[in-house]
Amino acid sequence: MGKIARPYAWTVDILRRANLRPTRQRMGLVRLLFENGHRHVSAEELYKEACRNGLDLSLATVYNTLNQFKELGIMREIVTGGECSFFDTNTAPHGHIFYEQSGRVEDISDDMLSVQTLPGFPSHLDISGIEIVIRVRG
Amino acid sequence: MGKIARPYAWTVDILRRANLRPTRQRMGLVRLLFENGHRHVSAEELYKEACRNGLDLSLATVYNTLNQFKELGIMREIVTGGECSFFDTNTAPHGHIFYEQSGRVEDISDDMLSVQTLPGFPSHLDISGIEIVIRVRG
DNA sequence: ATTAATGCAAAATCTTTGCACTTTC
DNA sequence: GAAAGTGCAAAGATTTTGCATTAAT
Numbered sequence: 381m382g383k384i385a386r387p388y389a390w391t392v393d394i395l396r397r398a399n400l401r402p403t404r405q406r407m408g409l410v411r412l413l414f415e416n417g418h419r420h421v422s423a424e425e426l427y428k429e430a431c432r433n434g435l436d437l438s439l440a441t442v443y444n445t446l447n448q449f450k451e452l453g454i455m456r457e458i459v460t461g462g463e464c465s466f467f468d469t470n471t472a473p474h475g476h477i478f479y480e481q482s483g484r485v486e487d488i489s490d491d492m493l494s495v496q497t498l499p500g501f502p503s504h505l506d507i508s509g510i511e512i513v514i515r516v517r518g
Numbered sequence: 519m520g521k522i523a524r525p526y527a528w529t530v531d532i533l534r535r536a537n538l539r540p541t542r543q544r545m546g547l548v549r550l551l552f553e554n555g556h557r558h559v560s561a562e563e564l565y566k567e568a569c570r571n572g573l574d575l576s577l578a579t580v581y582n583t584l585n586q587f588k589e590l591g592i593m594r595e596i597v598t599g600g601e602c603s604f605f606d607t608n609t610a611p612h613g614h615i616f617y618e619q620s621g622r623v624e625d626i627s628d629d630m631l632s633v634q635t636l637p638g639f640p641s642h643l644d645i646s647g648i649e650i651v652i653r654v655r656g
Numbered sequence: 657a658t659t660a661a662t663g664c665a666a667a668a669t670c671t672t673t674g675c676a677c678t679t680t681c
Numbered sequence: 682g683a684a685a686g687t688g689c690a691a692a693g694a695t696t697t698t699g700c701a702t703t704a705a706t
Contacts, residue, residue, distance in 0.1 A: 401681080440690095443672070444672085459597055460597070465670085493633065494633070494636055498630055499629070509599075515648070576662070578664075578696090
């Protein structure tokens with residue numbers, strides 16, 4: 381990624397819109413997360429990637445930032461049942477395929493799976509999220 | 519539950535069938551888990567319940583036993599995204615409702631939700647499990 | 657007797673937090 | 682300068698492990 385000499389305007393925009401100060405660390409993370417389409421990352425992965433790209437920050441800051449982004453609705457968390465949690469830049473409702481061996485996460489697209497609530501579904505429930513994970517050995 | 523003076527025959531049967539020695543601890547856990555229909559438990563919950571019922575064992579043994587049961591296919595694990603994992607005595611495919619506030623887990627019955635794979639689903643995947651969790655605030 | 661299981665405490669993870677220091681506004 | 686963010690190390694929490702002891706076959 382190279383040094384961030386001048387902040388990328390769009391990273392600042394994203395952060396401003398979320399009422400977060402555009403610090404060097406956040407701008408770097410936003411750039412990694414959003415510059416090339418949607419991504420699934422674990423905190424650890426993102427931290428290492430940031431370091432590799434010359435961004436100087438701590439793992440705790442990565443956790444804090446990902447959790448802030450989650451709370452602000454910019455990202456969402458993916459529950460895999462693996463060792464660590466993942467975060468997804470795509471906040472639209474969709475399921476995931478979790479590859480147990482590699483620990484990788486992929487989206488389930490609309491033409492793969494159909495999920496519908498039926499009349500028997502309790503209508504009073506205040507749903508905060510629907511997790512669909514297909515675990516595969518491959 | 520009272521003292522287990524003489525082992526319940528059916529708990530021994532379940533353990534024998536799974537090639538596990540019917541120890542006092544395992545028989546007690548099997549009894550709590552299977553004597554009254556299907557259950558969802560966390561290790562901690564089950565541990566406390568066992569203690570309350572006069573069963574003398576350690577939390578580590580509860581974890582070990584639940585994991586053995588999972589590997590042997592007697593139980594399965596439920597991924598909730600909450601702080602701890604849950605184990606389910608019902609191994610048939612079905613989803614769960616997770617109540618974030620209480621940490622309780624309930625089954626999703628067949629008349630609540632319909633899930634179907636569509637033609638676009640990758641047929642070569644070696645699926646080890648499908649997790650469907652509806653998180654609710656209530 | 658032989659073999660397996662248990663208990664305990666300690667370790668291993670992943671994740672969060674407290675506080676002094678730094679950066680942004 | 683005031684307020685917010687960061688880094689670090691330390692704490693928390695859940696789960697696993699190592700090993701001496703105990704129990705089951």
